[in-house]
Amino acid sequence: MVTFTFRKYGKNLGTRPLGKLVREQLLPVIEQNECVVLDFTDVNVVSNSFADECIAKLLLTMSLSELKSRTTFRGLNPVASESILTALRRRHLTTP
Numbered sequence: 001m002v003t004f005t006f007r008k009y010g011k012n013l014g015t016r017p018l019g020k021l022v023r024e025q026l027l028p029v030i031e032q033n034e035c036v037v038l039d040f041t042d043v044n045v046v047s048n049s050f051a052d053e054c055i056a057k058l059l060l061t062m063s064l065s066e067l068k069s070r071t072t073f074r075g076l077n078p079v080a081s082e083s084i085l086t087a088l089r090r091r092h093l094t095t096p
Helices: 016-032 048-054 056-060 064-070 078-094
Strands: 002-005 036-039 071-074
Touching: 002 016, 016 036, 016 048, 016 056, 048 056, 048 078, 056 064, 056 078, 064 071
Parallel strands: 002 036, 036 071
Antiparallel strands: none
């Protein structure tokens, strides 16, 4: 199991450009490993924009069930967790 640490990108993850940058670094890690821990320890804010661009857009390259089986979350505060869940729900509903 490999850990991908979001704190190295900042305590407040808020923009689409940052989300895209992180997703581009995260995707190869997911593809090369059986299970990746998405570690948000010490991250205060995850905006809806960042969550959509970084996490939910992974659904453009893999199914929700594959994403769930290959990743697990750690260290999410309730607000950040809700942002990610909302982004995944919205993206899942709009992705063919």
